[in-house]
Amino acid sequence: MKLAFKLAYRNLMGAGLRTWLNVIVLSFSFLIIIWMKGIMTGWDHQAKIDMTNWEIGGGQYWQKDYDPYDPFTFSDSHAPVPAELRGEIDKGDAEAVLIAQGSIYPQGRMQSVIIKGINPGQNIFLLPTQKLDTVISDAIPSVIGSLMAGNLKLAIGDRVMIQWRDRGGTFDAAEIYITDIFYANVPAVDQGQIYIPLEKLRSMMSLEDEATILTYRNAEEGRPGYNGWMNKSKAELTKSVDELIKVKSAGISVFYIILILLAMLAIFDTQVLSIFRRQKEIGTYIALGYTRKEVVGLFTVEGTMYSVLAALLSAVYGMPFLAWQAKVGWTMPMDASQFGMAMAQTLYPVYSAGLVISTVLIIMTVTAIVSYYPSRRIAKMNPTEALRGKAQ
Amino acid sequence: MENSTIIRIEKLVKKFPMGKGEFTALNGIDLTVGRGEFAGLIGPSGSGKTTLLNVVGSLDVPSSGSVTVLDHSIGELSAKEAALLRKQNLGFIFQSYNLFAVHTVYENIEFPLLLLKYGPAERKKMVLEAIEWLGLTDKIRSKPPQLSGGECQRVAIARAMVKKPSLVLADEPTANLDAANSHNILKTMEVLNRELKTTFLFATHDEKVISYLRRKIFLADGKVINDERVTS
Numbered sequence: 001m002k003l004a005f006k007l008a009y010r011n012l013m014g015a016g017l018r019t020w021l022n023v024i025v026l027s028f029s030f031l032i033i034i035w036m037k038g039i040m041t042g043w044d045h046q047a048k049i050d051m052t053n054w055e056i057g058g059g060q061y062w063q064k065d066y067d068p069y070d071p072f073t074f075s076d077s078h079a080p081v082p083a084e085l086r087g088e089i090d091k092g093d094a095e096a097v098l099i100a101q102g103s104i105y106p107q108g109r110m111q112s113v114i115i116k117g118i119n120p121g122q123n124i125f126l127l128p129t130q131k132l133d134t135v136i137s138d139a140i141p142s143v144i145g146s147l148m149a150g151n152l153k154l155a156i157g158d159r160v161m162i163q164w165r166d167r168g169g170t171f172d173a174a175e176i177y178i179t180d181i182f183y184a185n186v187p188a189v190d191q192g193q194i195y196i197p198l199e200k201l202r203s204m205m206s207l208e209d210e211a212t213i214l215t216y217r218n219a220e221e222g223r224p225g226y227n228g229w230m231n232k233s234k235a236e237l238t239k240s241v242d243e244l245i246k247v248k249s250a251g252i253s254v255f256y257i258i259l260i261l262l263a264m265l266a267i268f269d270t271q272v273l274s275i276f277r278r279q280k281e282i283g284t285y286i287a288l289g290y291t292r293k294e295v296v297g298l299f300t301v302e303g304t305m306y307s308v309l310a311a312l313l314s315a316v317y318g319m320p321f322l323a324w325q326a327k328v329g330w331t332m333p334m335d336a337s338q339f340g341m342a343m344a345q346t347l348y349p350v351y352s353a354g355l356v357i358s359t360v361l362i363i364m365t366v367t368a369i370v371s372y373y374p375s376r377r378i379a380k381m382n383p384t385e386a387l388r389g390k391a392q
Numbered sequence: 393m394e395n396s397t398i399i400r401i402e403k404l405v406k407k408f409p410m411g412k413g414e415f416t417a418l419n420g421i422d423l424t425v426g427r428g429e430f431a432g433l434i435g436p437s438g439s440g441k442t443t444l445l446n447v448v449g450s451l452d453v454p455s456s457g458s459v460t461v462l463d464h465s466i467g468e469l470s471a472k473e474a475a476l477l478r479k480q481n482l483g484f485i486f487q488s489y490n491l492f493a494v495h496t497v498y499e500n501i502e503f504p505l506l507l508l509k510y511g512p513a514e515r516k517k518m519v520l521e522a523i524e525w526l527g528l529t530d531k532i533r534s535k536p537p538q539l540s541g542g543e544c545q546r547v548a549i550a551r552a553m554v555k556k557p558s559l560v561l562a563d564e565p566t567a568n569l570d571a572a573n574s575h576n577i578l579k580t581m582e583v584l585n586r587e588l589k590t591t592f593l594f595a596t597h598d599e600k601v602i603s604y605l606r607r608k609i610f611l612a613d614g615k616v617i618n619d620e621r622v623t624s
Contacts, residue, residue, distance in 0.1 A: 003506055014494020014535075284490040287451060288551075289479025289507045291471050384446045387486065 001301075004294070008302035012309065019306070022270055026263045026310035026363070031318040033256050034359050038322065038349030039330060040252065044245045046185070046344050048238050054186040056237045057095075057124045058219035061085075061229040063212050066099070071114070074101045075165065078210045082226040085214055093218065095122045096211035098201050102164035104194065106152040114193045115164060117201025124217050127189065131180035132197045139177035140200055145190025149181045156181055162194065167206045174204070185344045260363065263310075264370045271303050271374040282378055283387030292383070296375045303371020307364045325349050398559055398591050399425035399448055403457035406443050406614075417443040419614035421457070425593060425607075427558070430585045432594035434602055435611035441595035442563055444611070448593065449482055449561045450474040462558055479507050483552030483590075487564035489544040491536040491551070497523070498532050501550045508555060522554040526580060542573030549577065553584055559591045566598050578604045 012019045052058070066077035081089065081096050088094035098117040103110050118125075120133035127143065134141040139159055144152075154160060156178050163173040176194065184190055202208055216223070219234040275282070285295045329346040406418040418440045425431055433441040446452040447459050450466050459466040464477050483504075484490075491500050501522050505515045523529055526546040536544055545565060552560050562581070566574035582604055585592050594601055602608060610618040 003509075006506070010499060011492075011494055014492075280488070280490050281492060284484075284486075284492070286475070287449065287478060287484045287486075287490075288504055289475050291475040293471075294475075383451045384442075387451070387490065 001297075004298045004301045005305070007298055008305045011302055012305055018270065019309070022263075022266050022306050023309045023313055025266050026306055026367070027314040027318070029259045029263045030310055030314040030359060030363060031321065032259060033363075034314075034318070034351060034356060035322060035325065035349060036252055036255070037249075037355050037359065038326070038351045039347050040245060040249050041352070041355065042326075042329075042348045042350040043248075043343065044241065045350050046347065047241045047245075050185045050344065051188075051238055051241065052234065053126045054184045054189045055125070056232075056234060057215040058217050059223065059234045060216070060232045060237065061214040061226060062232055064228050064230055066212050071101050071112070074099050074114070074212070077212050078205075078207050079228050080209050081211050081214065082229065084224065084226065088216060089214075092121075092123060094214055094216040095119055095124050096198060097213045097215065098198060098205065098207060098210060099212040100164055100201060100205055102162050102194075104152065105161040105163070106154060111152065112192065113162065115162065115201060116193055116195050117198035118195050119198045124215055125189075126182075126184070127195060128180045128182050129195065132195065134179050136177045136179075139175040140196050141179045142176040142194050142196045143180040143182060144178060144194055146181055146183045147187060147190045148193060149178070151191075154178055154181075164204060166204065172204065260366060263363075264366060267303055267306055267367060268370050268374060270306075271299065271371055274302075275299065275374055275377055279381070279386045279389045282381060283383050283385075283389075286383040287387060292379045292381065296372070296378045299375035299378060300368060300372040303375070304364060304368040306371075307360075307367040310363075311360050322349070322351060326351065396427045397424050398427045398429075398462060399423070399593070400460040401444075401448075401457070402459075404444075404447065404454050404459055405456045406440075406447060406452070407455045417614050418447070418454075421614070421616055423609065423616060423619075425591065427591055428585070428589045429607055430582065430592045430605060431607035431609060432596050432601060432605040433609050433611055434596060434605075436597060439611040440614040441597075441611055443614075445561050445563055445593065445595045448559075449484060450477050479504070480555075481558045483555070483557040483560040485545070485548050485552050485560060485562035485565045487567040489536070489541075489548045489568075491544055491547055493536050496533050496535055497528055497539070497547050500536070500547055501554050504551060504555045518554055522550040525553070525584065526550040540573075541568050542570075542576060545569060545573070545577050546580065549580060549584075553588070553590065556588055557590060559593065561593050561595075563595045564598065565594065566596070566601055571600065574598070574600045 063077045063079045065073050067073045078098060085094055089096060095118065100115045102113050102115045104113045118127065118129050118132070120129045122129055129143065131143050132141045144154065149155065152160070158178045159175050161173055162176050163171060165171050176196065202210065214229070223231055225231055282295055285298070286292060290298070326349055329348040331346040335345070401421050401423040404418050404421040405416065407414045407416050421444065433444055435441050443452065447454055447466060448461055450461065450469060454467050461477065462481050464473070466474070469477065492503070495503070498519055501519045502515055505518055510518065523532060526549060528543065528546055528550060531539060531543060536547065539547065566577060569577065578601060581592060584590055594605065596602065606622050608620045608622070609616055
């Protein structure tokens, strides 16, 4: 086997440009696959970090009737904050959020909104809630996201009417004052949502001391359950991201397959051509003491070595590129906020040893198979005809 | 030495399929070749020279009859055993040299020793020795496409001789060479035969080669028609 590697290396180096063309094509495949997988992993990490920072913290308790996908549940999904959690809330390690459905009337239009009451002094989320700690006469201080502001054509300092129904079902209305507009990579905290001070919403709704969601800071396991509340761990809340990435990864693997197929086509062609052009050489190997099976092995090793050389070449120019990308990231040419999913405008690829090793192993295995397949013809070659270059 | 038999051929028949029938390339050959002989199979194209050389070289098998080379019955060898016989005991020289184009002269000559798993130091010594015999010292780093026909054939001889085989089979070794180069090559082989006691069996119809042979085995239509020994 050692000899096969040595000879394969000599043959490949001796073949010059033909070898390097294959190696370069294959090394591009290595690099692009690792980079794209790195982007997906980076997106996954980033989406989870953004969700943690903007939306879910270390996990949440949901009032048992709360369903974020059914706004009709909002009117009933509130309950007093469990006494056991008060200490955590007082220390700032948990925050209560009350959610109500309402309407907003920008420029005389009407649009449904979710009104979220949140503690202005909280520091679990990156939301600029400190801007709610403002006294404005005859208006409620509020912050909204940039997507919401864009949709409603609202800017900081604008006033706009909102309407809601309190616990008794009575409609009421008031003016809100936009104290800040935030930009977040998580559309779930932005689209169709208005943040106002928690105590203000509680008094508007006549729901003193009640909440819809309780978010805790630390994602420790084995948190206690509270009657009337469902504990949603961080893993459970980010499951949708995992599934989304999984679906996206599956879609992108079609691209990987096309890339690998192109590289493999080049190697397959080279192998077929080699076996046809190098018949005399094959005959000579046999005459000098190789068995036909050993020659098949030599040609397979030779083909597989393309992927070894490609991996080495990729390491030479690819490692600086991948490191640079990890540092500066990849900024998407289109506006990521329009995608409707937790996605930053600039994605930073994350590479792991597992990612690199698995990519290299997969490509090497596929290359070995592609190299072996045409080489099997050698096993059927008549050595005397091969020596004369007349084998069929 | 010359009397101990290295090749024994009895009633050898070799047939090839041709269309719906068969073509008989060798038709009842009986022959023995002793150790240290400098012999040639002589005959026109189609007389069966190369076929006989291929069977002796275990690259082909008899259709019937027996061929024994160095006590190995060719027809009964497995592919692995035949490869081992070639690797250890046989050297081949071809009309079109069959050198590895992408390897240097040194690497081409080194190849049989790599197969025999010689250590690096021993390999180097043996390759340099062969290079010196054949006068290729200044071409050591050249590749075959950079060499003349005569130089290529000298490399092929060095590759065949480097492992000091018992038997060298040379198929039309001078066919692509001019007269001067042919004589050089033949003189070299004659010296190697004399000094290393290696048996040479040629397949040829070249008068220049024939003039060097000490035994001339004439073939026609797959049969031995004459077997002459030259007494000097």
